[in-house]
């Protein structure tokens with residue numbers, strides 16, 4: 001398939017490498033919002049920056065090009081994209097994390113939250129560690145984890161960044177050198193702690209997941225998630 005890479009930074013380059021190995025063609029690679037004809041592509045993959053994602057995704061949908069977005073930090077505009085996708089009868093997937101491992105981790109997180117909801121002596125917190133170039137905090141993945149806990153655990157109704165309050169899940173964001181992405185869910189009581197950890201060793205898992213999603217969406221119409229693509233949970 002012919003792929004447009006909207007965002008040609010760390011992720012764009014990792015996606016290009018795996019896409020070529022899988023026999024795909026990169027017809028557009030851009031770090032700008034203009035100066036290319038999106039209709040040359042069968043599918044677009046947006047890994048850009050929070051302020052550019054909405055424009056990039058909307059442009060694809062308005063030109064009938066299915067689009068995958070992994071950009072984080074733009075979700076205030078998610079419902080607008082849903083409306084555009086419906087109006088244009090387009091195809092769209094957003095995932096805060098495209099890796100298989102994290103999508104399994106999302107399911108483990110919800111199952112654990114369901115159990116811990118019965119055990120009020122444990123308090124939950126989330127830690128996310130990323131490289132120092134990351135623009136947004138907390139990570140999109142940490143937000144998805146917090147939302148997963150809130151959906152299953154009656155004690156929690158929101159999350160807070162680097163802050164503890166009743167009914168809120170604290171998300172502690174750390175930025176260290178070149179860490180690709182580590183997420184830790186911690187349930188602690190006075191007597192012990194239970195932790196679930198996902199550690200990305202590099203960006204290949206994110207990149208492969210995004211390409212698998214792009215291959216999957218080619219003949220679809222609608223708004224999907226990685227649960228639809230991977231058929232897990």
Ligand SMILES: NC(=O)C1=CN([C@@H]2O[C@H](COP(=O)(O)OP(=O)(O)OC[C@H]3O[C@@H](n4cnc5c(N)ncnc54)[C@H](O)[C@@H]3O)[C@@H](O)[C@H]2O)C=CC1
Nearest residue numbers: 007009010011031032033048052070071072096097098206
């Ligand atoms: N969902 C997932 O699985 C993952 C999501 N991410 C997210 O993907 C995004 C990109 O991450 P990285 O590649 O590490 O960042 P990066 O900073 O290396 O690359 C972003 C690129 O976007 C370019 N850009 C700026 N404005 C643009 C525009 N208007 N149109 C297209 N490109 C534009 C920048 O010049 C830069 O080259 C971030 O939001 C990050 O959180 C990162 C890894 C995995």
Ligand SMILES: O=C(O)C1=N[C@H](C(=O)O)C[C@H](O)C1
Nearest residue numbers: 072096097134139140141181
């Ligand atoms: O910016 C990154 O690098 C990553 N961003 C995503 C996020 O915000 O969750 C996914 C991954 O953790 C890497």
